[in-house]
Amino acid sequence: xxxxxxxxxxxxxxxxxxxxxxxxxxxxxxxxxxxxxxxxxxxxxxxxxxxxxxxxxxxxxxxxxxxxxxxxxxxxxxxxxxxxxxxxxxxxxxxxxxxxxxxxxxxxxxxxxxxxxxxxxxxxxxxxxxxxxxxxxxxxxxxxxxxxxxxxxxxxxxxxxxxxxxxxxxxxxxxxxxxxxxxxxxxxxxxxxxxxxxxxxxxxxxxxxxxxxxxxxxxxxxxxxxxxxxxxxxxxxx
Ligand code: F6R
Numbered sequence: 001x002x003x004x005x006x007x008x009x010x011x012x013x014x015x016x017x018x019x020x021x022x023x024x025x026x027x028x029x030x031x032x033x034x035x036x037x038x039x040x041x042x043x044x045x046x047x048x049x050x051x052x053x054x055x056x057x058x059x060x061x062x063x064x065x066x067x068x069x070x071x072x073x074x075x076x077x078x079x080x081x082x083x084x085x086x087x088x089x090x091x092x093x094x095x096x097x098x099x100x101x102x103x104x105x106x107x108x109x110x111x112x113x114x115x116x117x118x119x120x121x122x123x124x125x126x127x128x129x130x131x132x133x134x135x136x137x138x139x140x141x142x143x144x145x146x147x148x149x150x151x152x153x154x155x156x157x158x159x160x161x162x163x164x165x166x167x168x169x170x171x172x173x174x175x176x177x178x179x180x181x182x183x184x185x186x187x188x189x190x191x192x193x194x195x196x197x198x199x200x201x202x203x204x205x206x207x208x209x210x211x212x213x214x215x216x217x218x219x220x221x222x223x224x225x226x227x228x229x230x231x232x233x234x235x236x237x238x
Contacts, residue, residue, distance in 0.1 A: 013042025033129030137218035150185025
């Protein structure tokens with residue numbers, strides 16, 4: 001895995017945005033894999049600025065988000081549908097029909113997961129995937145454990161993830177206990193990955209994923225066997 005350390009979160013975010021801008025310039029109909037959470041917010045701000053400056057066009061882009069809480073309606077302010085709408089989609093010229101996020105309010109989880117994987121396949125897989133990382137090493141919501149799953153699936157969030165994500169909610173009791181996430185197989189099949197890591201609380205996990213060993217206890221460690229991963233991180237995480 002290549003790594004690039006930036007002096008600040010802002011610089012890291014702008015560099016990540018530039019990679020997406022370059023991808024869109026080279027291939028205007030790129031299939032982009034997107035992440036939510038606090039880490040990519042600066043990247044989305046930089047992309048919106050670049051779009052307003054006429055530097056990037058999303059009209060032909062197709063997007064697939066990594067995950068969505070379950071069970072949560074799309075219009076709930078904590079949903080990742082809401083996050084994407086407010087942090088990116090409404091500020092750029094992407095067509096809503098080209099944006100995809102798992103339906104976190106479905107009655108039929110298995111059918112929804114199969115539909116999501118099928119759609120990714122129909123679009124020929126993901127060209128560029130943006131990832132954040134949980135302090136426990138999760139990517140998407142593929143949580144540490146004895147086994148990892150290849151396809152999109154329902155996952156029970158770990159206590160650590162619930163605690164970490166409580167920052168977005170009024171009370172920890174309000175954090176959903178489940179999520180639908182893209183599986184490790186889908187992530188490992190994307191053509192190119194950028195992994196963003198920011199802040200002192202991610203320094204320990206960054207060190208672990210750079211060690212010469214892979215384990216299901218640290219899902220992000222599997223990225224070591226993907227051929228095209230660039231880790232962008234700020235000084236605090238490094
Ligand atoms: C979000 C996602 C998660 C986050 C991770 C880090 O779509 O898939 O893996 O990237 O939980 O979250 P933050 O950036 O809030 O620390």
